[in-house]
Amino acid sequence: MAYQRPLALFTLLTFILVTYFYSPRTTSSSPYRYVCDLGAYTHLPYLPPIDDAPSSLLAAAAEYASSKGLQKTTYTHVSRINGQRGTYHTDCSCFVSYLLYTTGLTAHLQDVPKERNDTAVDPPMPRAQDYANFIYGLNSTHPRWKRIHRVSDLIPGDLITWSIPSRTTNTGHMMVVLADPITIPVSTNETWVHVADASSITHEWDSACHDGVCKRWGVGQGFVMLLERAGRIVGFKFRSGARERWWEVGVGRLL
Secondary structure, eight states: OTTHHHHHHHHHHHHHHHHHHHSOOOOSSOOOOBBOOGGGSBOOOOOOOSSSOHHHHHHHHHHHHTTTTOOEEEEOSBOEEETTTTEEEEOHHHHHHHHHHHTTOHHHHHHSOOOOSOTTBSSOOOOHHHHHHHHHTOOTTOSSEEEEOOGGGOOTTOEEEEEOSSOOSSOEEEEEEOSOOEEOTTOTTEEEEEEEEEESSOOBTOTTEETTEEOOOEEEEEEEEEEEETTEEEEEESSTTSOOBOOOOEEEEEO
16 A cells, blocks of 8 residues: 555646646736827927928927937837837837827827727727728828828828738737838839838838847837839838738828
């Protein structure tokens, strides 16, 4: 009978190990949440508009927030923004929504449908996929928005966006154009565009590059390549050597 005690102990240890390594386990990370509470964020300092065009207002705000007005940033779906102090803990869609809100372009922001069917989004706000679907569906009769199809027609303040075909917590991406496009001499179908955005992916000539080390994690500037076929934008890539994504790209202009 003496052998039964070691056998019982061995069985117990085996049970504990199997349970620990093979049973479903919860992680310490919190469940997915999307928080973009614009009323709780401090506005940008006053920016004199370049002219009266809404696109110029947006471009000026994006340029300031992503350069001389930027002090600290991280990439997160639970946004905390203080434009006075230059702190941007946010993602791409809340960053753009904040810029529209803080520059007084609230009518343009209200045109974009909010995410209301996902309880993780509180308060209801548009995410990148919502912006993309809105811009995809624009027609010539909209009073405040216009869809742009050709890269050569881009101007500062245009919004570039796309949705991710297989939905994850990241529903897509969006960015603000800061300058006229730069056409690569060897290919008229590949164009670098200078943008401002909040991202976790490093761009070409990224503002997050310091001493040869590049790691974007929040608001900044850089260049993305837009791919064009038959006069229409049909894809993109974030930097040289990155994978080309042949996803529908929508460009919207504020009127």
